[in-house]
Amino acid sequence: MLMPMTEPDRSLRDEVLAGLAARPRRLHCKLFYDLEGSRLFEEICAQPEYYLTRSEIDILTRHGDDIAGALGENVTLVELGSGSSTKTRLLLDALDAPAAYVPVDISAEFLDESAASLRAAYPRLRIVPVAADFTAAMPAVDELDVPAERVVTFFSGSSIGNFEPSAASELMAAAAEIGGADGRLLIAADLRKEGHVLEAAYDDAAGITAAFNLNILARLNRDLAADFDVDGFHHRAVWNADASRIEMHIVSRRPQRVRLGDAALDFGEGEVIVSEHCYKYTVDGFAEMGRSVGLDREALWLDADGRYSLHLFRQAP
Numbered sequence: 001m002l003m004p005m006t007e008p009d010r011s012l013r014d015e016v017l018a019g020l021a022a023r024p025r026r027l028h029c030k031l032f033y034d035l036e037g038s039r040l041f042e043e044i045c046a047q048p049e050y051y052l053t054r055s056e057i058d059i060l061t062r063h064g065d066d067i068a069g070a071l072g073e074n075v076t077l078v079e080l081g082s083g084s085s086t087k088t089r090l091l092l093d094a095l096d097a098p099a100a101y102v103p104v105d106i107s108a109e110f111l112d113e114s115a116a117s118l119r120a121a122y123p124r125l126r127i128v129p130v131a132a133d134f135t136a137a138m139p140a141v142d143e144l145d146v147p148a149e150r151v152v153t154f155f156s157g158s159s160i161g162n163f164e165p166s167a168a169s170e171l172m173a174a175a176a177e178i179g180g181a182d183g184r185l186l187i188a189a190d191l192r193k194e195g196h197v198l199e200a201a202y203d204d205a206a207g208i209t210a211a212f213n214l215n216i217l218a219r220l221n222r223d224l225a226a227d228f229d230v231d232g233f234h235h236r237a238v239w240n241a242d243a244s245r246i247e248m249h250i251v252s253r254r255p256q257r258v259r260l261g262d263a264a265l266d267f268g269e270g271e272v273i274v275s276e277h278c279y280k281y282t283v284d285g286f287a288e289m290g291r292s293v294g295l296d297r298e299a300l301w302l303d304a305d306g307r308y309s310l311h312l313f314r315q316a317p
């Protein structure tokens with residue numbers, strides 16, 4: 001039985017149709033994260049080509065004490081796009097008596113699963129999950145019944161790279177504001193490197209990233225009454241050196257018509273939907289991006305291979 005459309009469904013449909021009407025066609029990368037997408041992302045993190053997770057773990061493991069010292073004691077840690085919070089456990093373990101942990105994620109069911117597992121592992125830590133789209137509004141800590149004296153916003157996984165540079169700097173400013181004048185922003189940025197390494201990271205041999213990318217189409221079929229033939233499209237990851245980004249594409253294998261509700265969309269053979277941009281930075285370029293929105297970088301940590309970076313920013317006085 002077809003369920004009637006709710007207001008959120010309608011605004012999602014309008015957003016999706018506007019993206020698919022643009023040239024090149026675009027889908028917002030937040031659409032990846034239904035329950036299946038969140039689980040596939042966890043599998044991506046375990047692929048040998050996906051160095052990003054291992055590099056971040058390396059930083060949090062080798063520099064955990066130094067990072068904890070820079071953040072101070074009794075912090076309330078707010079994490080944007082927390083996913084499974086697996087790497088965050090390393091940070092929580094290193095921190096000196098953290099006061100609370102606020103994981104924020106758009107993937108509500110997966111967030112519930114992650115929060116339940118964290119509560120079991122950290123029974124004495126106050127954990128306040130927030131299911132929300134942080135691009136619509138940042139969480140307000142003073143409304144969450146958590147200590148708000150020393151708030152650190154953590155933005156891991158190099159997710160900042162998924163935003164166009166101007167939107168990324170605005171997001172950094174908004175994230176840094178969560179903690180007010182004494183707050184800090186701890187943020188991971190993946191670094192520029194050889195194109196073949198990057199393309200392999202986003203197109204693993206086991207096909208998990210391909211399944212993750214194409215899962216968007218299955219999600220649109222389910223949530224927006226679309227009829228994409230998922231096998232009629234394929235995944236592609238391309239390094240665009242001039243723009244310093246990996247581009248994830250969904251490519252139509254043949255001419256085809258797709259229905260989305262009462263709209264009809266015609267795809268030519270080889271036509272592309274851009275599903276994600278992943279910008280890669282230099283350490284100086286990333287600090288400059290923070291400076292452009294009034295953030296001073298207080299500290300920087302790199303993994304042993306210099307492939308990945310973790311930055312600590314605060315609002316300039």
Ligand SMILES: C[S@@+](CC[C@H](N)C(=O)[O-])C[C@H]1O[C@@H](n2cnc3c(N)ncnc32)[C@H](O)[C@@H]1O
Nearest residue numbers: 030033081082083105106107132133134156157
């Ligand atoms: C690339 S994953 C990173 C997960 C985790 N931070 C890590 O490093 O493994 C991005 C995460 O952000 C969440 N996310 C994406 N867009 C979001 C949005 N607009 N608002 C809230 N969460 C979002 C996804 O559900 C997913 O858990």
